Amino acid sequence: MPSYDLSHPIADGMPVYPGDPPVGVETLASIGTDGYHQTALRIDTHTGTHIDAPAHMIDDGRSLSAFPLETFRFAGQHVDCTGFKPRAEIGLEKLTSGIDGDLSEALDLLVVETGWDDYWETDRYFEHPFLSTDAAKWVADRGLHLGIDTPNVDPTPTANAADDEPAGYPVHRHLLGAGRLLVENLRGLSRLAGRFELQAYPLSIQGGDGAPVRAVAVVEA
């Protein structure tokens, strides 16, 4: 079955969410000097392509380790939300009209393609579209998890955060508060259509507020 890598590589100085510490990827040992190659990583639980657990924002929210392993083999549905302008809101009607499939079939996860991964490593990457609160509520009410090819399902603060509306991460709070998972910083979603399986097992990390993942789409031939 064809598989697609939906993950951004973890690299020295890669884009991070505004205010987060920089990512470090540094050679610890090399074959010429030491006889083996090894690489040190300075990352965090929300580096690059990653999963947010409810414990990321919700008091007493579930950590990743509280989910059965099978959760991370998601029955996924592609949603076309391309064509939005920078910092535009993706409303409920646009979200549902982007779904080219039957929601009555067993489903775990909506994977929203905005196309914004094209701007990875540019300032525009952080001027991404975001979901409306009613769209988030609709997803949560259906018991679905949500993935997206932007760094955030809510608007990302600018240098002048007072410009940003709505404040307070309402999409995070609706979905994580309903025990749902978020997968952020996906890439390459234009290769998908309809249904697929997303295999995205989080690293097992003490605390479990989130984890970087290798996100792999497995498509029926």
Place this chain on the structure above:
Amino acid sequence: MPSYDLSHPIADGMPVYPGDPPVGVETLASIGTDGYHQTALRIDTHTGTHIDAPAHMIDDGRSLSAFPLETFRFAGQHVDCTGFKPRAEIGLEKLTSGIDGDLSEALDLLVVETGWDDYWETDRYFEHPFLSTDAAKWVADRGLHLGIDTPNVDPTPTANAADDEPAGYPVHRHLLGAGRLLVENLRGLSRLAGRFELQAYPLSIQGGDGAPVRAVAVVEA
């Protein structure tokens, strides 16, 4: 289908290979103070349950990114090599007699259970059994990858490394030199028997000499 987590959790101060830098898992932000929880990680490409690529020890060896993604859904075969003494050599005959399955069926990976994960977080964990050179050559000649529940397929050096024989990581060199992958620090292999699928996608890391993984066994019901 039942799934088993074969990974050790990544935790502050967890066991590392002798001489490697300590692992750091530290709270970066907490809900009470910051409104969200986030955790900083100081790890390396061979922390905890991880995959070694040929590039770990072989000049111009393949990096993890040079393998097709499908490689990391391994057709696996459990091998019972329990009952060995500390620092004992697992020879070819013991390896092959531990296989309770038909090697003529499509196979990617042997997963060797020594039971040594019981000693995780004790000094004895590093006094593990190791493979003989002829066993390694046999695995490489069959084009198989190798997984094990010890920190090393070769003997791990003691404080007085001159005590250790054989020197020079011959098992690593045979297998990585033949373009094979190694999965080390697996755990909980006693739950397996015969065939299963090991899903162990490495984090996508610049350089690609190795990567930590969430290793998941998927067993036919």
